[in-house]
Amino acid sequence: MTATDTFERRPGYSTRWIGLIFIGISLLVISLDNTILNVALPSISNDLGASASDLQWIVDAYVLVFAALLLTMGAVGDRIGRKRALQFGLVMFGLGSLWAALATSTEMLIAARAFLGIGGATIMPATLSIISATFPDRERSQAIAIWAAIFGLGVGVGPVVGGLLLERFEWNAVFYVNLPVVAVALVGGAYFLADSKDEHAPKPDIPGVLLSIPGLFALVYGIIEAGQGEWTDPNVLLAFGVAFILLAAFTWWESRNPNAMLPLHFFKNMSFTGANLAMTFIMFSLFGSIFFLSQYLQTVQGYTPLEAGVRMVPLAATLAVVSALSSRLTDRLGTKRTVALGIMISGAGLLYMSQAFEAGSAYATIVVGEIILAGGMGFAVSPATNSIMGSVPVSKAGIGSAMNDTTRQLGGALGVAVLGTVMNSRYLEGIATLRTALPQLPDDIYLGISNSIQAAHMIASNPQVPEPFATMITGIADQAFVTGMNDAMLFGSAVMLVNALLVLLILPSRIRAPRESEPAADAFDRDLPGLAVAGD
Numbered sequence: 001m002t003a004t005d006t007f008e009r010r011p012g013y014s015t016r017w018i019g020l021i022f023i024g025i026s027l028l029v030i031s032l033d034n035t036i037l038n039v040a041l042p043s044i045s046n047d048l049g050a051s052a053s054d055l056q057w058i059v060d061a062y063v064l065v066f067a068a069l070l071l072t073m074g075a076v077g078d079r080i081g082r083k084r085a086l087q088f089g090l091v092m093f094g095l096g097s098l099w100a101a102l103a104t105s106t107e108m109l110i111a112a113r114a115f116l117g118i119g120g121a122t123i124m125p126a127t128l129s130i131i132s133a134t135f136p137d138r139e140r141s142q143a144i145a146i147w148a149a150i151f152g153l154g155v156g157v158g159p160v161v162g163g164l165l166l167e168r169f170e171w172n173a174v175f176y177v178n179l180p181v182v183a184v185a186l187v188g189g190a191y192f193l194a195d196s197k198d199e200h201a202p203k204p205d206i207p208g209v210l211l212s213i214p215g216l217f218a219l220v221y222g223i224i225e226a227g228q229g230e231w232t233d234p235n236v237l238l239a240f241g242v243a244f245i246l247l248a249a250f251t252w253w254e255s256r257n258p259n260a261m262l263p264l265h266f267f268k269n270m271s272f273t274g275a276n277l278a279m280t281f282i283m284f285s286l287f288g289s290i291f292f293l294s295q296y297l298q299t300v301q302g303y304t305p306l307e308a309g310v311r312m313v314p315l316a317a318t319l320a321v322v323s324a325l326s327s328r329l330t331d332r333l334g335t336k337r338t339v340a341l342g343i344m345i346s347g348a349g350l351l352y353m354s355q356a357f358e359a360g361s362a363y364a365t366i367v368v369g370e371i372i373l374a375g376g377m378g379f380a381v382s383p384a385t386n387s388i389m390g391s392v393p394v395s396k397a398g399i400g401s402a403m404n405d406t407t408r409q410l411g412g413a414l415g416v417a418v419l420g421t422v423m424n425s426r427y428l429e430g431i432a433t434l435r436t437a438l439p440q441l442p443d444d445i446y447l448g449i450s451n452s453i454q455a456a457h458m459i460a461s462n463p464q465v466p467e468p469f470a471t472m473i474t475g476i477a478d479q480a481f482v483t484g485m486n487d488a489m490l491f492g493s494a495v496m497l498v499n500a501l502l503v504l505l506i507l508p509s510r511i512r513a514p515r516e517s518e519p520a521a522d523a524f525d526r527d528l529p530g531l532a533v534a535g536d
Contacts (some may be wrong), residue, residue: 016134020143022188023127024150029093029181030120032161033062036174038294039162039305042454044109044170051451054106056420059203059291061110063416065117066124067409068213071262072205074125074402075342075510082126082133083193089122089184101175125402126409130193132389148382149324153316159294163309191313194446203259207245216247216410223417266392270333274507275387277337277402281499282380285350285492287412288419289373290315292485297366298477299453300359311363315370322378330383334509338383340500345376347496354490359478390511415492420424422491423484427453430480437472449473453481 041055042517050058096116103109128147143397165173222239254260267273290312296309330338349372356365388404431449434441449456456477461472 007034016143019134019189019192020131020146022185022192023130024147026090026123026185027127027147027150027187028154028157029090029178029185030124030157031151032181033097033116033120033178036158036162036177037160037292039172039298039309040166040171042295042298043166043305044106044457045452045454047107047171048103048106050106051455055112055452056416057110058106058113058414060456062113062117062120063287063409063412064216065114065213066120067406068216069118069121069209070125070402070406070409071212072209072402074129074405075205077126078131082130083189085122086126086130086189088184089119089126090186090189093117093123094120094179095119097175097178097182100170103172111444124405128385128389129402129403131321140389141330142384144389145324145327145382148326148378148385149320151323151381153320157316159309159316160306160311162306163306164303205254205257205259207253207408208257208260208262211246211250211253215243216248219243223421260327266403269391269512270506271387271391271508271512272403272504275335275339275384275391276407277344278380278384278499278503278507279388279404280407280414281495282343282346282377282414283408283411284418285346285496286377286415288415289350289353289489289493291416291420292423292488293370294484295453296357296482297443299457300481301361302346311366312370314367315374317372318371318380319378322375323382326379326382327386329379330386335383335387335511336503336507336509339380339387339507340503342376342378342380343500344494345379347372347376347493347500349373349376350493350496352490354486356484356494357482357489359482387507387511388456397502419488419492420490423481426484426487427477427480430478431456431485434473434476437476438469442493447510450475453477461509 030369037059041050041058044050044058045055048054073085073089088200092118097118098111100109100112101113101351103112124480128144131143131147132140161177162174216240222236222243231310254262255264293312293315294308297303297311299303301308326338326342328342332343352372385404428450432447434446434449445459448459457474459465460473460477462470465473
């Protein structure tokens with residue numbers, strides 16, 4: 001029996017392309033939420049009085065919980081059914097969006113974002129594992145390329161939708177918009193997706209969850225706090241120490257637990273390891289860059305949220321189009337060369353942005369950087385994702401999908417934290433010149449300016465601040481922000497260069513099938529007895 005015959009006997013095969021639409025809508029709500037929030041950050045900062053570190057936590061509370069729970073939720077989806085997990089996650093995401101929209105403080109918003117992370121962690125691995133369980137090998141790379149393109153589309157639609165909403169409504173509208181998207185995904189998925197699961201899926205790895213979540217939180221907390229003070233501060237060192245101990249214990253436990261949430265033997269396959277490593281640092285640079293870009297366009301350049309969102313469309317459009325076309329290039333060059341080429345192009349984009357962006361840069365300068373950065377990432381993301389999914393058995397698609405998504409979200413969280421820390425440190429150094437330029441500046445005003453670039457502009461716009469002083473405050477704050485952003489992007493460029501070299505060293509040119517199943521066609525037949533497939 002061929003692999004195609006195996007898939008054709010599965011419920012959902014005949015409606016797989018229609019089902020992919022609703023898988024895409026489910027994915028869209030996640031990628032939309034990532035970038036639509038970035039456009040609203042200045043408004044949130046102004047309305048709730050959020051500092052720079054508060055803004056980082058509003059972003060990272062979601063991403064971090066998302067990353068920490070993905071492996072567990074991927075395994076749960078394999079166990080209870082991937083469609084069922086997807087539907088459950090969409091409901092949670094809708095509830096979390098409503099909670100976030102009603103938030104009246106930064107603490108409440110951070111908590112709501114963390115809850116949203118639970119829903120997102122349930123949705124995302126289900127989308128990719130349903131694709132792997134439904135599409136045969138000859139179609140899977142194209143389906144995954146479309147999946148990656150939809151993710152990129154959400155990156156671009158988010159800023160525009162966010163800008164449109166903020167033109168007429170308050171910042172909480174960016175969370176209300178998730179509700180109709182969730183409703184469409186729920187109804188369409190109920191009709192056009194079939195359920196599948198692994199009858200022999202392991203029991204939930206509770207110790208693994210209890211070790212990984214606080215370990216990841218401690219790691220990112222230490223990085224963010226280092227940006228507010230010093231890397232040698234006692235609380236920073238304590239956070240890193242706790243993170244090291246917990247994550248080392250997690251690795252030790254996973255290597256000995258027969259029901260591990262992360263089977264470490266997958267890492268023996270370099271198609272899995274190399275692609276996950278590549279994905280981590282791709283998202284590191286993408287999330288970190290977008291975190292700066294929306295604030296740069298709105299606060300420094302003075303665009304409205306809608307104007308800023310429209311000016312980020314080329315980034316997302318390029319990412320979506322190139323992702324959809326990347327499978328053709330991969331067929332010619334192989335996975336290794338395509339991923340490495342994409343990463344090097346992205347690194348060149350970040351290098352360009354670090355040198356070309358100034359407080360008064362023309363939009364033509366900005367859009368060139370957006371296109372180079374997104375074009376490179378579009379080439380890299382889809383083949384890296386396909387490498388991860390093609391290197392694990394179909395019966396373990398939930399775990400493979402969850403690992404792919406974990407590296408995305410963890411890389412994104414670390415990108416916002418690390419690059420945000422680089423930027424914030426340079427920002428604090430830059431505004432220190434206000435002490436010399438305006439020695440009469442009260443301490444509380446200086447502290448407010450230190451909190452964020454948005455706070456600096458709010459203080460300068462106060463009618464009680466004399467015009468020369470206001471101009472000096474905004475000029476110094478803008479230059480400090482741009483200097484910090486440039487240094488962060490230069491750091492991101494160096495990370496991408498190292499990433500490309502690692503990919504060339506360890507990622508195979510062609511995807512290596514799972515060790516248990518050579519060749520790939522036999523894998524589908526052998527996996528079938530352990531893969532229960534249920535209709536609606």
